[in-house]
Amino acid sequence: MRVVLLGPPGAGKGSLAGVLKEQYHLSHISTGDMLREEIKKGTPLGMEIKALITKGALVSDELVTKLVEQRVAHDPDLKKGYMLDGFPRTVKQAQDLDQILAKANVPLDFALNMEADADLLLKRLTGRRVCRKCGEIYHMTNHPPRKAGVCDACGGELYQRTDDNEETIKARMQVYQTSTQPIIDYYAKQHKLKKLDGNLETVDLAKALAAMLK
Helix, strand or coil: CEEEEECCCCCCHHHHHHHHHHHHCCEEEEHHHHHHHHHHHCCHHHHHHHHHHHCCCCCCHHHHHHHHHHHHHHCHHHHHCEEEECCCCCHHHHHHHHHHHHHHCCCCCEEEEEECCHHHHHHHHHCEEEECCCCCEEECCCECCCECCECCCCCCEEECCHHHCHHHHHHHHHHHHHHHHHHHHHHHHCCCEEEEECCCCHHHHHHHHHHHHC
16 A cells, blocks of 8 residues: 555644554655754754744755655665655645656555644644654643653653744645645546545544545
8 A cells, every 4th residue: 555645734644654554564754754854963954944844834846855756766665555744745746756656666556635623733733742862742632741841652851843833833734725735636636535534533543544445
């Protein structure tokens, strides 16, 4: 199974990715993780990416496409199945992705679009906290750590990502609507679009996914 995950920030793509990885053993290609790794390295490219993300703007098509192409070309596990999370975000990226996947002989099966209410998205994202050490994700309301500010898994410090404040989140939602929404039409025309309810919590989301795949 080869899937693209679509949906606005906070729709639950991370939770869905966890289900797909655990139950269907798909490789997870997260452009967000790849971009944050560049930021962590402190390279000039990483600093440029950080400035864009902080403003809620999209990183250029060319840069993100190059990162994905490198991953697809050098990861043999993708033959067994994969999910793309955070890419494509524009029609141009979707078109480039089709060419990359065709060249690697791992074409896409379908795109999963997660739809959720705007108020819920804002609540989810402003409450999110991430471990600096292991990357574990928490939520101040839905999934708080046992000890405030400390990761249950490794004891690392929890922090709020710079792009998880209300102002930046609203900017990201606007960018999504204007730049990414057309991708839904792109995959619908290819008859590769499937929909999931992003308002669902993880357990119910897993059930909905299983029912859809049957």
